[in-house]
Amino acid sequence: MYILGVQPYTKFTGCPLSPLLFNLSIEPLAAALRMDPRIRGITRGNTIHKCSLYADDLLLYITDPEASIPLALDLIGSFGRLSRYRLNLAKSTLFPVNSLAKEANYSAFQFRLEHSSSTDLGIQITDTYQDLFKQNFTPLLEKTKSDLARWSVLPISLAGRVNTIKMVVLPRFMYLFQMIPLFLPKTFFTQLDGLISSYIWDKKVPRIRKSLLQCSKSEGAANIVKLSTWMRANVISNFSFLSQSNFTVASAIMVYVKYETKDFGEGFLCLKKCLHNTHS
Structure with missing residues (x-):
């Protein structure tokens, strides 16, 4: 619909173009944030990280927060006056990660201040690497245990239970x-x-071995995913961004082999050493 030659800002509810148009319209804001040298991001290797976008979720990585945050808010405000994009400060959170950031004064900002962890897209981001497992995987394991206990009393067939695992839990x-x-x-x-x-x-008592259930359907099995293999595949796939650094494919394979041979400690130390060489 057009009125006096002016195009409306929104599409009708449920329009499949809406998320695509939003993705296109938000990119200039991301580009402006990345190109502004006054807004200081986080440097890892040769890359400066300033923001991540997913749908309408905007995640900023900032150092020198007392100087960078006002500049970022001013830029977002200028973008909003043109696009009607609004930042809900009441729902926005500020999460200082290291000790220096926690000592800064944030009383001038309307953000909700988080201390030990912050939630983004369902992920608990913690201020220490060691707490990532405890804050994310342990609660999910407990939730899965609770859900399976409730579902187990329902009259579900064997095929239905397998599909429940594949469609909900995995x-x-x-x-x-x-x-x-x-x-x-x-x-x-x-x-x-x-x-x-x-x-x-x-x-x-299981009537079929787990290894047989994990075989493909073409072999007459249920094709249940082996989660440990998926975990290792996802970890190693994330090393692609280090392809131009000291971390090589051989290093990734070494970590994988040491993990497979149950030498988890040595594999973790190998990974830690590779990442340290990359970021130093």
């Missing part, structure tokens, strides 16, 4: 594997496999 963990590339301990997968097996077989 995507939850795959999302975390993709968003948080961590090498998880094998005790985690042992516990998860036990929950899945108990649910599929209705707390009875």
